[in-house]
Structures are given as C-alpha cells and as structure tokens.
Amino acid sequence: MLAEIGALNWVGERPSLRSGQALDGARAGATANRKTGGPKGPSPTIQPYHRRDALWQVERAARPAGPLFESGFPNSELRTPNSEPLAPMTPEERLVADFGGTGLTVGPHPMAYRRAEMKALGVRAAAELVRIPAGKRVRIAGGVIARQRPGTAKGFVFLSLEDETGISNAIITPDVFERNRLTVVQEQFLMVEGKLEKQDNVISVRAERLCALAITKAETSSHDFY
CATH class of the missing domain: 2.40.50.140 (Nucleic acid-binding proteins)
Structure with a gap:
C-alpha cells in the first residue's frame, strides 16, 4: 500500500595519532563524559563518525596497517568523516541491521x-x-x-x-x-x-x-x- 523506505556509533581519533591511539582517546573522552554527566559540546579530540565508519575505524585499529600505511595518514583530509570510503547507512539500512542483529532498534521506531x-x-x-x-x-x-x-x-x-x-x-x-x-x-x-x-x-x-x-x-x- 505504501512505498517501502530505505546505534549511532562513533569512534574518536586525534589528528596526529594512529588508529589504536585514537581508540584510547575515545575511551578517555567517554570516561570524562561519564564523570561530568555527559558531553557539553564538541570535543577538540573526539569526532563523531557514522556506524559504518566506526566499524572501519575499529577494523583499521585492530589490523596491522602494513608497510604502505604504517606511518599513519599524514594528510589530515583523509581523516574527515566525509572522505571515508563507506557511505552512511540510510534509516532503512539501520532498521534492517538493528532488527537483524538484536531484534529491536535503538533508533526511532x-x-x-x-x-x-x-x-x-x-x-x-x-x-x-x-x-x-x-x-x-x-x-x-x-x-x-x-x-x-x-x-x-x-x-x-x-x-x-x-x-x-x-x-x-x-x-x-x-x-x-x-x-x-x-x-x-x-x-x-x-x-x-x-x-x-x-x-x-x-x-x-x-x-x-x-x-x-x-x-x-x-x-x-x-x-x-x-
């Protein structure tokens, strides 16, 4: 009758650090937020990423970078969320992933x-x-x-x-x-x-x-x- 439609996750990363260190920074930021009752505004060291990019960042941190990228990404443009290789999930894709994985969604009904x-x-x-x-x-x-x-x-x-x-x-x-x-x-x-x-x-x-x-x-x- 109606046409079909298509957990906010994030990983922080410091511009001058490698991926593993970036995840440490994210953990530290999360700890600080818990102590202060939550973030009061944008953190200078933690940036929000969409779900697919968060998984990309975690995978990059877990695997060896290899000789080509072992020195990190000196070009800061490669670190912006908009330049990541994976497009953000649509609302429909998030629903399918949420219900498929857990049987519910943490986002909108x-x-x-x-x-x-x-x-x-x-x-x-x-x-x-x-x-x-x-x-x-x-x-x-x-x-x-x-x-x-x-x-x-x-x-x-x-x-x-x-x-x-x-x-x-x-x-x-x-x-x-x-x-x-x-x-x-x-x-x-x-x-x-x-x-x-x-x-x-x-x-x-x-x-x-x-x-x-x-x-x-x-x-x-x-x-x-x-």
Missing part, C-alpha cells in the same frame, strides 16, 4: 519514519486514542507485537499494534478474521479501521477493515498465542 504519511491517511497514533470519545470511527496502525486467539474467546482475535507513541489494541471478530486470515497472521505491520471502544480503562478498536502496510524490510517479530 519504524512507524516514526512514516508518521506524516499516516496522518495523511487519517491514522491516529496510539497516544491519541485516550482523547477520542468512544464510538468514534478511527484508524490505527503499527507493528504487530502480539496476536491472541484464546480458546474461550469464541473465535475472536486480539492484536496489539505498536507505534512510536505506544501500543493500541484491536479486536477482530470471527467473520472479519476469516476474510483477512493471511493478512492477520502473516503481516508485520497493519492498519486497522473500526469503532473505538472504551471499557474498564481498556481502549481498543473493533476492526471492520484492515490492510497490510509496507513500512520496512526489517524482520520484526511478534508473540503469538493461538
């Missing part, structure tokens, strides 16, 4: 990158639902983090959808589930439309329509109980 598009579609963020009166027709969307179909629920399915503001809940009746079975059980991100219900401080949307959203290629996961 995937839905945060699509919030403007969601607003254009009339989708409400999870945090907004508390201010909307019961009975109003709404749209919610997010990554599926839980699917439940209790044996005592007479075929009803309960979904938990997560966005960057919180978690929203959807109730799917048996007939709606049967019409959308594959979408409900297989898709990572969903948009659900229906009437808002509020009972005993529990907010949910009784689904009437739902569709899959192509938010990211990252492999997110959910806890499913059938």
Whole structure:
C-alpha cells in the first residue's frame, strides 16, 4: 500500500595519532563524559563518525596497517568523516541491521519514519486514542507485537499494534478474521479501521477493515498465542 523506505556509533581519533591511539582517546573522552554527566559540546579530540565508519575505524585499529600505511595518514583530509570510503547507512539500512542483529532498534521506531504519511491517511497514533470519545470511527496502525486467539474467546482475535507513541489494541471478530486470515497472521505491520471502544480503562478498536502496510524490510517479530 505504501512505498517501502530505505546505534549511532562513533569512534574518536586525534589528528596526529594512529588508529589504536585514537581508540584510547575515545575511551578517555567517554570516561570524562561519564564523570561530568555527559558531553557539553564538541570535543577538540573526539569526532563523531557514522556506524559504518566506526566499524572501519575499529577494523583499521585492530589490523596491522602494513608497510604502505604504517606511518599513519599524514594528510589530515583523509581523516574527515566525509572522505571515508563507506557511505552512511540510510534509516532503512539501520532498521534492517538493528532488527537483524538484536531484534529491536535503538533508533526511532519504524512507524516514526512514516508518521506524516499516516496522518495523511487519517491514522491516529496510539497516544491519541485516550482523547477520542468512544464510538468514534478511527484508524490505527503499527507493528504487530502480539496476536491472541484464546480458546474461550469464541473465535475472536486480539492484536496489539505498536507505534512510536505506544501500543493500541484491536479486536477482530470471527467473520472479519476469516476474510483477512493471511493478512492477520502473516503481516508485520497493519492498519486497522473500526469503532473505538472504551471499557474498564481498556481502549481498543473493533476492526471492520484492515490492510497490510509496507513500512520496512526489517524482520520484526511478534508473540503469538493461538
């Protein structure tokens, strides 16, 4: 339905030092930051690098430089982040790497990158639902983090959808589930439309329509109980 989109890491390096010494400088700077409660501004000896460049710097520090580069890089232009051989990762690439490596991301939630598009579609963020009166027709969307179909629920399915503001809940009746079975059980991100219900401080949307959203290629996961 929507077009697919493409840990901030850093390593510091002193201009006159080799890579191994540069990493020592970064550690010293990090220690100083912890003692002072965090950096107050740009450090004169530590420069920020994007993730790929950080890995490049670590690899360069870990391996022998070889005869060609054993004296270091005298040309300071070679040391600027903009001149490194690896391009910065796109938001999509960071999401794929984060979820692939740890199952979560330390950066923005995937839905945060699509919030403007969601607003254009009339989708409400999870945090907004508390201010909307019961009975109003709404749209919610997010990554599926839980699917439940209790044996005592007479075929009803309960979904938990997560966005960057919180978690929203959807109730799917048996007939709606049967019409959308594959979408409900297989898709990572969903948009659900229906009437808002509020009972005993529990907010949910009784689904009437739902569709899959192509938010990211990252492999997110959910806890499913059938």
